[in-house]
Amino acid sequence: MLKMKATALVTTLFAGCVAAKEKVKNIIVDTDLFSDVDDVGALLLATTLPNSNLLAVNINVPSTYSAHTASALLGYYGHRDVPLGIARPLSNETFFDNWAYELGEYASKVAYHYRDYAKLEWKDGWGMGELERSVEEGTEEAVALYRKVLAEAEDGSVTICSIGFFNNLSGLLNSTADKYSDLDGPALIAAKVAELVIMGGQYPSGSEFNFFGDSPYHTAHVVNNWAGRMTFSGNEMGGNVYSGKGLLDNGPKNDPAKRAYFWYNYGQPRESWDPLTVLYGVEGLGCMFEYEGEGGRNYVFPNGSNEWRYGEAGDDGMRGEQRWLKLKVKNETGGAKLDELYLRGSWANVPTTGCTVSEKEEL
Numbered sequence: 001m002l003k004m005k006a007t008a009l010v011t012t013l014f015a016g017c018v019a020a021k022e023k024v025k026n027i028i029v030d031t032d033l034f035s036d037v038d039d040v041g042a043l044l045l046a047t048t049l050p051n052s053n054l055l056a057v058n059i060n061v062p063s064t065y066s067a068h069t070a071s072a073l074l075g076y077y078g079h080r081d082v083p084l085g086i087a088r089p090l091s092n093e094t095f096f097d098n099w100a101y102e103l104g105e106y107a108s109k110v111a112y113h114y115r116d117y118a119k120l121e122w123k124d125g126w127g128m129g130e131l132e133r134s135v136e137e138g139t140e141e142a143v144a145l146y147r148k149v150l151a152e153a154e155d156g157s158v159t160i161c162s163i164g165f166f167n168n169l170s171g172l173l174n175s176t177a178d179k180y181s182d183l184d185g186p187a188l189i190a191a192k193v194a195e196l197v198i199m200g201g202q203y204p205s206g207s208e209f210n211f212f213g214d215s216p217y218h219t220a221h222v223v224n225n226w227a228g229r230m231t232f233s234g235n236e237m238g239g240n241v242y243s244g245k246g247l248l249d250n251g252p253k254n255d256p257a258k259r260a261y262f263w264y265n266y267g268q269p270r271e272s273w274d275p276l277t278v279l280y281g282v283e284g285l286g287c288m289f290e291y292e293g294e295g296g297r298n299y300v301f302p303n304g305s306n307e308w309r310y311g312e313a314g315d316d317g318m319r320g321e322q323r324w325l326k327l328k329v330k331n332e333t334g335g336a337k338l339d340e341l342y343l344r345g346s347w348a349n350v351p352t353t354g355c356t357v358s359e360k361e362e363l
């Protein structure tokens with residue numbers, strides 16, 4: 001009863017918040033699906049929000065488990081044939097929390113327990129050699145996939161949601177004409193990409209993991225040179241919004257995102273850096289967000305720290321609008337909105353036919 005009341009309240013709360021009929025958006029997600037579970041929440045949104053037309057998922061970390069996990073999630077949520085790219089060379093590493101010694105590992109578990117939903121092959125008894133070969137053969141190299149998908153997309157129609165590191169996007173910027181397009185990277189981006197939405201950085205200035213944690217040079221290359229419209233989702237926003245508790249308490253028993261949140265954070269909600277980023281990427285400002293920093297632009301230093309600078313936007317006439325996002329609602333309301341969307345997406349995608357998670361594997 002209490003749950004029903006709570007659900008009704010949340011629904012009422014956001015009834016006036018749902019855009020009349022937002023335009024469906026072409027979305028590419030670039031994710032480090034490996035060391036944090038909020039990428040799973042973000043992919044749940046990217047695969048289930050009604051206004052998301054998911055064109056591709058690119059992975060910017062090298063683990064074969066990341067690719068198998070993404071394939072399992074895509075398959076489970078009804079997007080088995082969405083193309084998957086991953087940066088090469090591959091590795092067989094798994095996540096280990098040697099920072100706080102508090103967090104669990106979820107990617108290999110989701111990949112294994114939901115392998116029947118995945119397009120990538122995983123047969124019982126396979127070792128790492130076979131799992132790696134499956135990824136080599138079943139995925140595209142990430143930059144090649146960007147070029148293929150962008151070349152095929154309608155001009156100016158693609159929103160890229162970057163929720164990890166910047167090696168794939170840096171590679172796209174450096175790319176040259178190929179079998180997919182005669183355009184080089186910057187020209188292809190200018191023709192096809194409407195907006196690059198980036199989870200990373202701190203605003204108006206500071207230091208954040210996605211910017212410094214892998215290759216700050218790739219970060220600086222992308223952020224300081226990308227000519228189109230960029231919108232930033234900073235550490236200070238998502239780091240104060242907690243989500244996942246609703247999914248853990250009330251989600252479908254065998255939902256893979258629910259399990260991932262359990263395996264990673266032991267039943268506790270998690271910060272929402274990536275889900276908020278994808279929510280904006282798909283829905284726009286809605287009633288959740290507002291822009292800050294208009295008229296300025298982001299600058300990334302060689303160590304990955306960043307600073308918002310005014311008086312430089314448009315100096316060369318070549319750069320698009322840059323803004324950072326701020327929540328227009330309370331942090332708790334933002335978390336409740338995400339929980340509502342996770343629940344809506346997960347309950348709408350309980351598989352009714354085909355493979356199921358075996359009784360033995362139920363948790």
Ligand SMILES: [Ca+2]
Nearest residue numbers: 032039163164
């Ligand atoms: Ca991420």
